[in-house]
Amino acid sequence: MEAKFYTLFDDKIIVCNLCPHQCKIASGKRGICDVRYNSDGLLITENYGKVSSINLDPIEKKPLYHFFPGSVILSVGSVGCNLECEFCQNWEISQNGVYNFPYLKNYSIDEITNYVLSKKNNIGVAYTYNEPTVWFEYMLDIAVKINESKLKNVIVTNGYINEEPLNILINYIDAFSIDLKAFTEEFYKKITHSELKPVKDTLKLISKNNKHIEITNLIVTGLNDDETAFEEMCKWIKNELGENTVLHLSRYFPHYKCTIPGTSLKTLTKLFDIASGHLNYVYLGNVMSDSGSNTYCDKCRKILISRQGYQTEIIGLENSGKCKFCGNKIMPDFNLS
Ligand code: SF4
Known part of the structure; x- marks a missing residue:
């Protein structure tokens, strides 16, 4: 698949503009990331899919x-x-x-x-x-x-x-x-x-x-x-x-x-x-x-979320992302809508 964000620099040499490296890539070569390939003047995103x-x-x-x-x-x-x-x-x-x-x-x-x-x-x-x-x-x-x-x-x-x-x-x-x-x-x-x-x-x-x-x-x-x-x-x-x-x-x-x-x-x-x-x-x-x-409210200092490894227990947090005890907004709400 053809990549986005590139310009032809000179006779099939490509400049990739996706990241600040701005790699200059000769035909048949790849950029620093090793996954964007110059195929005869066309930049290919090789890892698509x-x-x-x-x-x-x-x-x-x-x-x-x-x-x-x-x-x-x-x-x-x-x-x-x-x-x-x-x-x-x-x-x-x-x-x-x-x-x-x-x-x-x-x-x-x-x-x-x-x-x-x-x-x-x-x-x-x-x-x-x-x-x-x-x-x-x-x-x-x-x-x-x-x-x-x-x-x-x-x-x-x-x-x-x-x-x-x-x-x-x-x-x-x-x-x-x-x-x-x-x-x-x-x-x-x-x-x-x-x-x-x-x-x-x-x-x-x-x-x-x-x-x-x-x-x-x-x-x-x-x-x-x-x-x-x-x-x-x-x-x-x-x-x-x-x-x-x-x-x-x-x-x-x-x-x-x-x-x-x-x-x-x-x-x-x-x-x-x-x-x-x-x-x-x-x-x-x-x-x-x-x-x-653990997560503690920065205002009332009560515990809001307890974590042990990847086990998470929500103790003091509303779905609105607010502290249950003092109403302080801690994080974005977590309702899928
Ligand atoms: S490292 Fe990859 S993404 Fe960054 S400019 Fe070079 S080819 Fe493009």
């Missing part, structure tokens, strides 16, 4: 803690990524293209939407597992259908996307789970081979459009656990996106090319305390403890 994983997941696994808590969502992934994080947890699918990953299954748009509608209590579709913006066209075609069915679209993304495609996506996506991997350009350049600024721009644009955002920051020992840079990030989130923006601090374990030992609980707890000084809803993820996973 190619699914690597499809599962019914708790929404908390995305992670989204303030969006339809306790619900499940059909989660769909493909292959490819426009970043090359050395610690990638899903590198088998993110760092391969269609041509070298033999386990893909074909799903048409109708097959996905029928699957979604057949699953009881499912709130919609999450585009996840690998970076979904690199299968923009397939995701958008599904999202339009899900939107028409009055169900929800959720994206789990690194936020490395250009403004034009993002503006289109925003019309259909209800909740964004965004990886903010660090708060220095140096980290983004060295560890992910990309840039921080476009990710900040993405966050600001989504927030301006009043869409639900939760941010995940994977804390990697010695790479992005500097307390000063971390506090800068928390202040930026508060000032640009608001103090009620949800921040998940996720514990790193060695993966892919990264052999640094797993992040200590001491480091995570210290950063959790710093973040909690600026933001109202901070959570800990990937830890074998339930501390840092």
Whole structure:
């Protein structure tokens, strides 16, 4: 299928405008994401309709803690990524293209939407597992259908996307789970081979459009656990996106090319305390403890949601997303309408 967002640069050389890499792709070659291919001057989205994983997941696994808590969502992934994080947890699918990953299954748009509608209590579709913006066209075609069915679209993304495609996506996506991997350009350049600024721009644009955002920051020992840079990030989130923006601090374990030992609980707890000084809803993820996973009202401090792993019990929250005890608005309402 022909891809969107590209221009012909010179004699069959293509510039892809989907993400800030703006790859210049010669005929017969692919861009950095390994899934957009120049076929004689035509840009092809090779992973259209190619699914690597499809599962019914708790929404908390995305992670989204303030969006339809306790619900499940059909989660769909493909292959490819426009970043090359050395610690990638899903590198088998993110760092391969269609041509070298033999386990893909074909799903048409109708097959996905029928699957979604057949699953009881499912709130919609999450585009996840690998970076979904690199299968923009397939995701958008599904999202339009899900939107028409009055169900929800959720994206789990690194936020490395250009403004034009993002503006289109925003019309259909209800909740964004965004990886903010660090708060220095140096980290983004060295560890992910990309840039921080476009990710900040993405966050600001989504927030301006009043869409639900939760941010995940994977804390990697010695790479992005500097307390000063971390506090800068928390202040930026508060000032640009608001103090009620949800921040998940996720514990790193060695993966892919990264052999640094797993992040200590001491480091995570210290950063959790710093973040909690600026933001109202901070959570800990990937830890074998339930501390840092419950939701408390930021006004009356009563417990609203208790979580143990992916077991969620709603204790003090109305379906309107308000605290049952003091009426404080905590999150979007969670009625499907
Ligand atoms: S989406 Fe892929 S091909 Fe397009 S600019 Fe980004 S990395 Fe390059």
